[in-house]
Amino acid sequence: MELILAIAVGVLTTCGVWLLLRPRTFQVIVGLSLISYAVNLFIFSMGRLRIDAAPVIEGGVIDPANYTDPVPQALVLTAIVISFAMTALFLVVLLAARGFTGTDHVDGRER
Amino acid sequence: MHMLLDHLVILPILLPLATGAILLFINDRLRPVKAAINFASTMLLLVLAILLVRHAAETGQAAGGAGNATYPLGNWPVPFGIVLVADRLSALLVLLAAILGLCALTFSLARWHAVGPSFHSLFQFLLMGLCGAFLTGDLFNLFVFFEVLLAASYGLALHGSGSARVRAGLHYIAINLAASSLFLIGAALIYGVIGTLNMADIAARVAQVAGADRGLLEAGAGILGIAFLVKAGMWPLGFWLPNTYAAASAPVAALFAIMTKVGIYAVLRLSLLVFGDQAGASAGFGQAFLLYGGMATIAYGAIGALAAQSTARLSGNLVLMSSGTLLAAIGFGNAGVVSGALFYLVSSTLAISALFLLVELLERIRVEGADILAVTLEAYGDDDEEDEVQEVGVVIPGALAVLGVSFAICALVLSGLPPLSGFLAKFAMISPMLNPEGLATVNEVSASAWWLAGLLIFSGFAALIALSRTGINTFWATVSEGPAAVRVIEILPVIVLLGLCVIMVVLAGPIMTYLEAAANALHAPAGYIADVLGAPVVVDLGGAP
Numbered sequence: 282m283e284l285i286l287a288i289a290v291g292v293l294t295t296c297g298v299w300l301l302l303r304p305r306t307f308q309v310i311v312g313l314s315l316i317s318y319a320v321n322l323f324i325f326s327m328g329r330l331r332i333d334a335a336p337v338i339e340g341g342v343i344d345p346a347n348y349t350d351p352v353p354q355a356l357v358l359t360a361i362v363i364s365f366a367m368t369a370l371f372l373v374v375l376l377a378a379r380g381f382t383g384t385d386h387v388d389g390r391e392r
Numbered sequence: 393m394h395m396l397l398d399h400l401v402i403l404p405i406l407l408p409l410a411t412g413a414i415l416l417f418i419n420d421r422l423r424p425v426k427a428a429i430n431f432a433s434t435m436l437l438l439v440l441a442i443l444l445v446r447h448a449a450e451t452g453q454a455a456g457g458a459g460n461a462t463y464p465l466g467n468w469p470v471p472f473g474i475v476l477v478a479d480r481l482s483a484l485l486v487l488l489a490a491i492l493g494l495c496a497l498t499f500s501l502a503r504w505h506a507v508g509p510s511f512h513s514l515f516q517f518l519l520m521g522l523c524g525a526f527l528t529g530d531l532f533n534l535f536v537f538f539e540v541l542l543a544a545s546y547g548l549a550l551h552g553s554g555s556a557r558v559r560a561g562l563h564y565i566a567i568n569l570a571a572s573s574l575f576l577i578g579a580a581l582i583y584g585v586i587g588t589l590n591m592a593d594i595a596a597r598v599a600q601v602a603g604a605d606r607g608l609l610e611a612g613a614g615i616l617g618i619a620f621l622v623k624a625g626m627w628p629l630g631f632w633l634p635n636t637y638a639a640a641s642a643p644v645a646a647l648f649a650i651m652t653k654v655g656i657y658a659v660l661r662l663s664l665l666v667f668g669d670q671a672g673a674s675a676g677f678g679q680a681f682l683l684y685g686g687m688a689t690i691a692y693g694a695i696g697a698l699a700a701q702s703t704a705r706l707s708g709n710l711v712l713m714s715s716g717t718l719l720a721a722i723g724f725g726n727a728g729v730v731s732g733a734l735f736y737l738v739s740s741t742l743a744i745s746a747l748f749l750l751v752e753l754l755e756r757i758r759v760e761g762a763d764i765l766a767v768t769l770e771a772y773g774d775d776d777e778e779d780e781v782q783e784v785g786v787v788i789p790g791a792l793a794v795l796g797v798s799f800a801i802c803a804l805v806l807s808g809l810p811p812l813s814g815f816l817a818k819f820a821m822i823s824p825m826l827n828p829e830g831l832a833t834v835n836e837v838s839a840s841a842w843w844l845a846g847l848l849i850f851s852g853f854a855a856l857i858a859l860s861r862t863g864i865n866t867f868w869a870t871v872s873e874g875p876a877a878v879r880v881i882e883i884l885p886v887i888v889l890l891g892l893c894v895i896m897v898v899l900a901g902p903i904m905t906y907l908e909a910a911a912n913a914l915h916a917p918a919g920y921i922a923d924v925l926g927a928p929v930v931v932d933l934g935g936a937p
Contacts, residue, residue, distance in 0.1 A: 301570060306562065313569050320576045327584035353583065356532055360576055363539050367572070370546060371565050378562050381555040387566070389559040 282330055286322065293319035306375045306385050310368065317364035321357050328353035400447060401463035401478045403440050404486050404523035407433060412516030420509055427501055430512040434494045437519065441487040448483040449906055460913075460920055462529070462927035470927045471593045477529035477924055480910035481734070485650075485657055488738060489522040491892065492650050492745050495885035499749050500643035502882045507641075508551045518544035518647065525654050529924055531579050531589040534658065538575065538623075542568050545651060548644045549636060560639035567622065567632050575619035581612025592924035595665045595917055599672035610677055613666065617659065617678055624655030625715045627689040634696065634708030642752035645707070646885075649745040652711055653737060656718045660730070660914065663722065668917040682723030683840060689716025690847045694854035703751045703862050707744060710806055713851050714740040720844055721821055728824025731911035735904065736817035739893055743805040743814065746889035750799055753878055753886075754866050757792065791878045796867050798883070801890045803863060807856035808848075813896040818848055820904065 293315050300312030328350035336351035375385075382389035411433035418426050447461060463476040478486075497505075497515065505511045521541025528534050546568075550561045583589055585605050586597050601609050618629070625633040633652070637645050659682065667677040693713030700706035714736070721733035805814040825841045827833075896903060913919060 301566075309566055313566070313573075316570070316573050320573045320580075323577060324580040327580040352589070353580070356580070356583075359532070359536065363536070363572075364569075367539070367543070367565075367569055370543065371569065374546070374550065374558065374562055374565055377550075377553075378558045381558050387562060389555070 282332075283326075286326055286330065290319045290322050290326070293322070304386055304388075306378065306387055309387060310371055310375060313371065314364075314368055317360070317368070321360055321364075324353050324357050324360060326353075399463070400440065400443060401461050401476045401527060402465070404437060404444065404490075405476075405520055405527065407437055407440065408516040408520035408523065412513045412520065415513040415516065416510070423506060426512045427505060430515060431494075431497060431501070433516065434490065434497050434519070437523075438487075438490040438494055441483070441490040444478055444483040445480075445487050448478060448480045449909075460923040462924055464927055464929055467929055469929050470925055471588055471590050474533050475529040475590065475592075475924060475927060476527045477592075477920075478527055479913060479920065480906060481657070481661070481914065482526045484734070484738070484906075484910065485526045485653065486523050488653075488741060489519060489526070489650050491889075492647055492741070493519050495745065495749070495889050496643040496647040498881055499646065499885045500641075502879050504552065504641050504643050508553060510547065511551055514544045514547040514551070515647075517541075518548060520544075522650065522654065526657060529591050531582065531591055531594070533589075535572070535575050535579060538654070539572065541651070541654065542572070545648065548647070549640050551644055552641045557639045557641075560635045563632050564636040571619045571622040574615050574622075578612045578614075578616025578619060581608060581615065585609045585612065590924070591662065591665055592921045595668070595670070596921050596925065598666055598674055599670060601674075603673075606673060610674060613662075613677060616662070617681075620655045620658040620662075621685070621719075622655070623652065624659065624719065625652050625689070625712050626685045626719055627692040627712075627716070630689065630692075630712055630715070633712060634700075634705050637708040637711060637748070638702065638704035642749055645704070645748040645751075646745040649711065649741050649748060652715050653718075653741055656715060656722075656737070659719065660722050664730075664914045665917045665920060668915065670918060670921075676725065679723045679725050682719050683725075683844070684723075686716045686718070686720025686723055687844060687847055689713070689719060690851045692716070694851045697858040698854050700858065703754060703866075704748075706858055706862060707747050707751055709858075710744055710747070710855060713855065714744060717821075717848060717851065720847075724825065724840070724844065726824055726828050727908075727911045727915040728828070729821055730914060731904065731908040732817060732820030732822075732824065734907040734911060735813070735820050735896075738903075739805060739813035739817045739896055742889045742892050742896075743802050746798070746886045747802045747806070749882075749886050749889075750795070750802060753795055753882060754799070754862075756877060757795070757866065791883070792867070794883055794887075795878065796863075798886050798890055799859075799863055799867070801893070803856065803859035805890070805893050807859060808852040809856070811897060813893045813900075814852075816897060816900055818852065822848060 297312045297315035297319060300308045300315065303309065303312070331349040334347060334349040336349050336354050338348055378389065379385055384391055411429060415426050415429060418429075420426075451461065461478045462470075463478075464470055465474045465476065468474075493515070500511070518541055521537050521544055524537035525534060525541060528537055546561065546565050549564055550557055579589065582594060585601060585608050586594050588594055588597065598609070622629045624630070637648055640648060663678055663682070667674055669675055671677070690713055693709045693711075693716055696709035696712065697706055700709055717740075718733050718737055721729050721736070801812065804812045808814040808818040822845045825845055826837050827835070829835055
């Protein structure tokens, strides 16, 4: 499981960085989205990978070993919301730049 | 009143949040109402910030301690919940943000607040993000406040619209989104190794990290540091900065002058807290990187300032220079140098903010494209001498004189010439650099100290050349057509900001005492850690049924 997750994060990051360095604004935004997916998976994995363990603790006598770490899950939730909002905002700026400059090149002009 | 003071630490965050939210519901056609609410709220924020600074100074004196006020959110015990911490440094930066906010807002009321929607809400949210980032004691909470202030700054950078702003804003947003991803990776790595996100708790546990995990921890800290340094504009991560600041509208750029300081603050806070003396094998991690990176930034900013073709870009490069100076001073790793650097931080931020406001006023009195013309003239020789005779006996209009004096004060502060605060700041940095053990002991001066002192003086010289060139071309060489159209509420913020620089000279003694205490507390993180981890939880809610 660790290997699969590590490969997934690696592939997403590689594609994201490649697209981020491309000259078209749409490629940049897809690249940023891929990077944010990779980052979210990465944060998730920092709580150690567990199967069949709940993050929410119930009442009574508690053995922490039966539960998975809830903090990274809360962090991922926040990070997803923020990156989603930022992507939407970037999309608006992208459209505005397209309208102003008439091109989708990140520098606003073709080379 | 006493009840209110108990919640003093969180009020600088709640007040802008509430104001910004209320302003969203008021129609943009009622702009005077929005402006009045915004102004009143920013005034109140300034009062709160002054109270916070006084509180930090007084508690520190009374208890002989670090002067840390803690505020556990939701009454959760400290390592488990989020905690807000106001020590001397945070209180000072909240005050600085409030001052800049008030001045930028006053300036914007003349014209700029009316050129786009939701200016006032975004303005308040930016202040909220700034105050939150300065006051939080939790790493992930710091990320959230960074995002709040960045989201507001994206909107403000685009305020006024136009092709140049949107193009610069596109780059600004892209690079900051990438930096935010790095921030998350760094924070997650640190959590994965240490298992906590509370800054004080991280610092307390660094020494216990097993040898095999130490590399992972330092990698996390390094990645986190890169995210902060992108914001601070360290070379080679700061190429976005002059473009964005030059494209932003004047009041927004004036407020942005403190945005790079958020990155500096995070570096200062975390590097000294987490990798202080108590960190065991990791102590002093990244200091050399900050020192040499800062020196490279000073050099880059100085060259950029000399080469700048417009006053706005010149100001952007001066921001870089100021960032570089602060980073190098932090990397030098001496409490005396850091206290001087804090003085420099306040003085240079005030002056740069004033300069950004001045830039727009100067643009009005000069002929179109005078910057480019001036550089070309210097290269090919000036043959424009025929109208010398008619310039004799020109009456200096009042507004022009005020602008000229303001610009001269700005230049003096930024280039570090006596008698203004820029000189005191550089002196306070260079003196402990050359005598790290105090003036009484004679010791060898390290090579890096010579280099840094030399670079500081060179950067002041470069700033002086660049600013005098601009000043000469603006006030002496351009023929303005009629008196400068400057309104009182536009020049007043500039005078206030520069007046504060003068006051800093008069009150240099008490201010330096405060800053020295702040720098010493930063270099002895045990007090901070003990105060935060031992933060009392308010059990008695008073009148419980």
